[in-house]
Amino acid sequence: MLGWFKKKLKIGKKEEKKEEPVVPEIVQEETPVPEKKEEKIPAVEQKASIEKIKPVKPGSILHEDVGSLFNRLREKLGKTRSSFVSRVDELFMGKKKIDPELLDDLEEILITADLGVGTTQELIDAAREKVNRKELSDPQALKKVLKEKISDFLHSSDQPAELVMPDEGPFVIMVVGVNGVGKTTTIGKMAHKFVTSGQSVLLVAGDTFRAAAVDQLKIWGERIGVDVLSQQSGADPSAVVFDAMDHAGKKDVDVVIVDTAGRLHTKVNLMEELKKIKRVMSKKIKGAPHEIMLVIDSTTGQNGISQAKLFNEAVGITGLTLTKLDGTAKGGIVVNICREINIPIRFIGIGEQMNDLRDFDADEFTEALFAENSR
C-alpha cells in the first residue's frame, strides 16, 4: 500500500515485476495500525529493519479488497454521489455511428474535466481523423481509443524514477506546492502510511511563515505518533531543515518528510528560498532530497501547468500528489501536466482523514474522468 515508496524503500530491487502499476494495491484502509511500539524496536541496523518488516506487511495489511476507489468514495459520500454513471456510456447509448455531435459532446466532457483545450483538441482531432479514414466507426471503440490515449499520457510519466534509496541515512521527502493545496495534510497522511508499514518517520516543520502552520503539523504528529521537528515561527526554514537533517542522521530515522510554506510559483524570491532549502539538504545528507513532491489541488485549472513547470524549473519535481479528489473536480489537469513534463503521479488525496491517501492508478483515474457525478 505504500506503492511507489514501498518500492523505493525495498533495499534490493528484487522482484520488481511492477510494470503495470498498482491496481490491486487499493486496499480498504480500516486496517489496524501496527502498534507504535513496533517502530521502537530500534537500533536494528536500518536495512535489516526494513527487510524484516517487509515480509510482514503484505500479509498484515490485508488485501481485504473492498473494491476500488469508486466504492470507497461512494461509501464516503453516501447518497450525495450514489451513482457513477459513465457519461460516455450514456452518450453512446443508442448511437450506432460516430457523428460530429458525439465528438462535440466528448469535447465538452474532456474540457470540463480540466484537460485543457490543447490536449482535448489533440485527442478529438486524432479521433476525428480515424473516423474520417474509416478506421473507426463504432462508438464503443472510440471510447476505448480515447481512454487508451489518456492512459498513455499518464503512463508515459509513470516509469519509476531511478531507485536512489540511500545506502545509509534516511529517505528524505520534500513537499512543495502553492498555498492551500493540502501540503501539510498530505504529509500527515503520508507519514501515517509509512508508520503503518513499520518505518520510523520524522516530520520537519519547514513552514515557518504561515500563522500556526507549525502547530498544524505538530497536531498531525501527535495523531500519528511521530516526532515533529520545529523551531519558532518566523525562523529561517533552511536552518530548520539543517537541524532536522542532523537530527535524522543521529536518530537513525527511516523517512524524513519536510513541509514547506505554500508559495505561488511566480514569486521569484520564494522559489529561491526553496532552492536553498534543497541545497541545505543535499549538503547534509548525500543525495537528499530523494523525492521532491509537488502537491496539486484537483480543483486547479490550467494554471496547474504553470505551477508544475515553474516548480520543476526551480527544484526539479520527482513526483506529484493530487489532492481533494473527493469533490466534484476531476483533476484532469494532471493529464496535461504529465503530457508536458514527465512527472509520475504518486498519490491521490480523497478526504481529510489519515487513511485518505491512495496510490494513483492511471486506469482508474481515466475511468473517473469520464464519470458523471450525479447528485
Add this chain to the structure above:
Amino acid sequence: MFENLSDRLHKVFKDLRGHGKLTDKNIQDALREVRMALLEADVNFKVVKEFVAAIGAKAVGREVKESLSPGQQVVKIVHDELISLLGGSTAGLELKGKTPAIIMMVGLQGSGKTTTCGKLAKLLKKQGRRPYLVPADVYRPAAIEQLHVLGRSIDVPVHPSQSDQDPVTICKNAVMVAANSDYDTLLIDTAGRLHIDEKLMGELGNIKAAVNPDEILFVADAMTGQDAVTVADKFNQDLAISGVVLSKMEGDARGGAALSIAKVAQRPIKFIGTGEDLDALEVFHPDRMASRILGMGDVLTLIEKAEEVVDKKQADKLAKKIRKSTFTLEDFLDQIQQIKKMGSLEQIMGMIPGLNRMKQMKDIPKPDEKELGKVEAIIRSMTSDERRKYQMINAGRRQRIAKGSGTTVQDVNKVIKSYSDMLKMMKKMKGKMGGGPGPALGGKKRRKKPKGLFR
C-alpha cells in the same frame, strides 16, 4: 504559454482588408478564437458557450469603426461584455443596519478563508470599525490558532473558541460577547468544506440561521478550473451568498473562474487577495479582470503601482535635477530602489501588454534582480563625493569600490558606464524639450503624453 486574444484575432483578420461590416464568416472565425481564449483562462465550458453565442449576436452586422481594426472591434465587444458580466462596477461590503454586523466566510478547503478574514479585519479596522474575529473551524488542526496569530498581528481581538465546541454554539456565543462589548463587526471564519458534504453544508446553514449574517462571502481560489461553477452554484443555493472574494490573484492564473462564478451565482465579486501580506486585499475591478482573462495585460494596475511608489514631490525634484544636469549617482540609486519597490521585474513586465508573451520566450535574458542588487552595492560602496562627481573615480578607487561591494572592477566599470550614458541621454533630452519652443522644433509642438498616464 497562452497567446493573448488580440494577437489571435489579429491573425484571423489579417487577410481582411478594408473597413466593411463584420460578416458572418469572419465573425465565426473570430468567435472560435474568443472561445479558445476563454477556455484557456479556465472559464467554464457552458459559460463560454453562452457567452460566445451572445457575442456573436451582438457582433454581426456591426459597422467597423474607422479607428479600430475588425480584430480590435471584436476584442472591444468581448471586453465590454465581460465587464458587464463581471458586475459592471465595483461593489463594497454592505454592513448597514444592525450592530454588530456579521460577516461569514465560506468556501472549499485551502481557498484562503482564514487569511482573508485577517485581511478584511485589518481593512475594517482601518475604516474605523471595531472588528471581532470568530474562529469556527474546529476541524482542521490549528486553524483556530492560526486566526489567533493573525488577530494578534493586527491587534484585533479573537473569540476564544475551542476545537471541541460546536461551531454553531461558538458563533452564538460570539454574537453575545460582541453585544456586550463594543465590537461592531463580527468576522466568522468557518471550516473549509466540500460542497457535496451534506452534513457540513448543513452546519453552515445552521450557523446562518443562528446568527443571520449581513454578508456571506464565498472565498474562491483564482486558480480554480472548470469545477468553479459546480462549487459556487452549490454554496449559493444552500446559503445565498452575498458576494465573492477571489484569492491568490497575485499568481499568473488568468482567473477565468471569476467569470464562471459571477455568471452562475449572479453575485458581485467584492475583493481580491493579492498576496500573503495582511494588506494584500484589494477592491475588485471588473475591467481589469476582463483584460486579465483575455490575457491583455494590466496597464492600470501597473500605473497605480507606479503612482504608489513614485512620490510626486520626489519626481519633481528629479525632473529639476535632470534639467540642471545634477543627476548624481545617488539619484541613480534612488531610481533603482523605486523600481525594486514596484515588485519583481518579471511581475512588472507581465503587466505590460505584449510583453506578456515575450516573457515566455526562453532565450530572452530575464531582467536579473541580482544584477540590480549588485548595482546597489556598488553605488553604496562609493563615498558621497564619488557619488556626486563620478569623474573622480579613478582606477584605484574603482578597485576599492569593487572590493567593498564584493564585485569586480569590470562590474564597477559597467555601472559607471551606464550611468554616464544615462547622463548623456538626459542632456540630449534636455536639449529637445527643456529649451522651450526652440526654432528647430517649429513652433509650439508639445510632447505628447503617453496614453493612459492621465485619467
